[in-house]
Amino acid sequence: MATTTLMKENKASSNVRSGVMTMTVPDSSSENQLKSENVVLKTNSLRVFYGNHLAIKNVSASFMENRVTALIGPSGCGKSTYLRSLNRMNDEIPGCRIEGEILYRGIDLNHPQANVFDIRKRIGMVFQRPNPFAKSIFENVAFGPKHHGVKNKQLLEEIVEKSLRKAALWDEVKDRLHRSALALSGGQQQRLCIARALAMEPDVLLLDEPASALDPVSTGKVEELIEELKKDYTVIIVTHNMQQAARISDYTAFFYMGELVEFGETTELFTNPKKKQTEDYITGNFG
Amino acid sequence: MSDRVVEWTKMKSARAKSKIWIERRGRMVTLLCVAFMVFVAASILYFVTSKGLSTFVINKASITDFLFGKEWDPGKLDKEGKPVVGALPMIEGSFAVTLFSALICAPFAIGGAVFMTEISPKFGKRILQPVIELLVGIPSVVYGFTGLSLVVPFLRDHFSGSGFGIAAATIVLTVMILPTMMSLSVDAILAVPASLREASLALGATRWQTIYKVVLRTARPGILTAMIFGMARAFGEALAVQMVIGNSAVIPKSLMEPASTLTSILTMGMGNTVMGQVENNALWTLALILLLMSLIFIMIVRILGRRRTFE
């Protein structure tokens, strides 16, 4: 029984803009689980405007549960813009307008009454350059839960340890949890940012070129991490590194000039691209 | 996966609603702080203006007499029954000290700024920067007292007169506005893109030629702004000037004779007059002129700033 109830504008309540979403998630044992591939996130004809400039042109794509989907394409093709729309981070850019539907388990996130704070709890994001807070490692990871009501110290410690373990960082930092996060190396900082996002126990993880600012060794560690993470989360990763996409993703979406040119299973897309543009990009005919 | 989400969900949803409230409240509080500042500025403008205009409205003084008359004796009435409020000596005094000090200070300020940015940035940063900051920090009364105990006797001994006057005030003000002018000039020069310097040097120009023809010319609007800021500071300086200028509300015949500025007469007079009477109102009109001049200075800076985008 999958019950999704979206409490929007309740005429009885006077909270005009409190589109609070409460949801129960379908159990994997429920008989509603028809396909082995569940669509967690889906966009329908998504259009993103910067002022009058249309940056994302009618992109419709579906992202499967517990799979890694890579968004690839040349610089400036809009893959990061698209990614940021999924957790409504583009709201922070003045003049940015989004039209179309962003369906998260059936609920439209682009609805005017959707609660953007709720959205970002379920859809977490890790950025290109590691951006830990100028606080201790513990404070960084505990930040999300703390500001969502978790006050119990022991619970916080458990959450921090669990998240750092999942991000494959626990062993390296367990003895210096209260030292500044800025003293960590670049690769460690990025894994810290991943742990920080994981502490929120999101459903979907958006990764915006998470390894592009890292050295090869750290990149390898992050890629291993992503392989592990997909067991529990749905991962959507933007990358300009095609080999990386081929290595770690199950599905790949190729973007070009704001449009979704091709979407398919990674092995298919890389060996048998259906569109000429895709083939040109993959074979390196243009940057 | 599901039970975890359900657990969190219950806690999170209530919090999500309250987040909207937290956001709204935070925004409101900061907006109130800003609104308060606007209110304060508006009240100052209103109060000073209404008090300042009362000299003309209530006491029936004439504006032209005020701006151009040479005799300042607000308690007296002239043949037409209007108060004798000729503020020209003060207006001239203010402008004189401002212009003179700006002119003398400018070469040093710009020279120091060029030194800090072009000739020796390391020495500039480590030594001249703290020098500027310390000079700026010295309170104006201390400048005034130093002027009184150093400059005035010096002028008295080496030139004619009592030592008080526009000359003394100019010297004191020159030192006072130096740090302001210098640090703003530094900003203006630093804003010149390095590529311009490199292009000039690559064409074979010497460092001085580059500074003179390229850097200073490009930074000119910014340097002019620096000078205007310095002048505004000099124009509005009260205590340091009042201590060395002699406070005589007449147009001096030389730089060594006691003179006065708007600020000096204002400072001296306010304590000796009674609220509501014409002597007091006349002082408020002086304050109004000061207020208007600072607005004019801001406008000049704005206009200069706009020109910068075209150059």
Place this chain on the structure above:
Amino acid sequence: MKAKIADRIATVVFYIIALLLVLLLAGLLGYILLKGLSHISWHFITSPPESFQAGGGIGPQLFNSLYLLVLTMLISVPLSLGAGIYMAEYAKKNIWTNILRTVIEVLSSLPSIVVGLFGFLFFVISMGWGFSILSGALALTLFNLPLMVRVVEDSIRGVPSSQREAGLALGVSKWETIKHVLLPAALPGIITGIILASGRVFGEAAALIYTAGMSSPNLDFTNWNPFSPTSPLNPLRPAETLAVHIWKVNGEAVIPDVNAVSSGASAVLVLFILVFNVSARWIGKRIYRRMTSS
């Protein structure tokens, strides 16, 4: 050839100017401190001034300066934090914000004597508080606000926007991000700014002559009840500060040792300001270091 000579002459001239500037500061500071330090003694710092005779001190004035500083900061720091946060994070790029900036600019360019006279008109007379600590603190707040707002705004703007994104991406509201991420990160700059502003406030006189007044009643330093008239903490009493005192004794020139008193008081003032300046840098650096390592 001519160009090279000109270049060399110019370089020499610039070096001379730089040297003159350093000598100017050294001379000025040296003069003030040397002249004044000899007059500073424990007696000088703690006893009240004399009206007609020599031997007066600056005790109450020093206390008044410090008390006014603390009060002014207590009022202006929260206000400027709020306004600075608004300007840095919430104000949109429209005509209202432009007007707002102009208003702050106008406020900051007002000569301090005008601010003092407004305080005189409004606090002392209209509100009826008379020459008092309250009037003085409020006038100083008006004087201090524009600078503080700029300090707060610049410090917050200096925090990289990636920090904001990181906070927002965790589902935390913008206000909470400001309060728990941006403000702590901007703290070194803000604290440095507060200390430097304190220096300015401590030395300010023109705004206080007609608000806090030019006299100080007999203070009973054992009485800490703010409501009692002889208590130093009473906010409705007149409170001549150190800077105002220097101006007054020189203006009246009644006491025979006016030079000694002024030199001593000036030296004390400048010493405090030196301490403010140096500690501002040092404290700012230490906070920054604590935040980014250990």
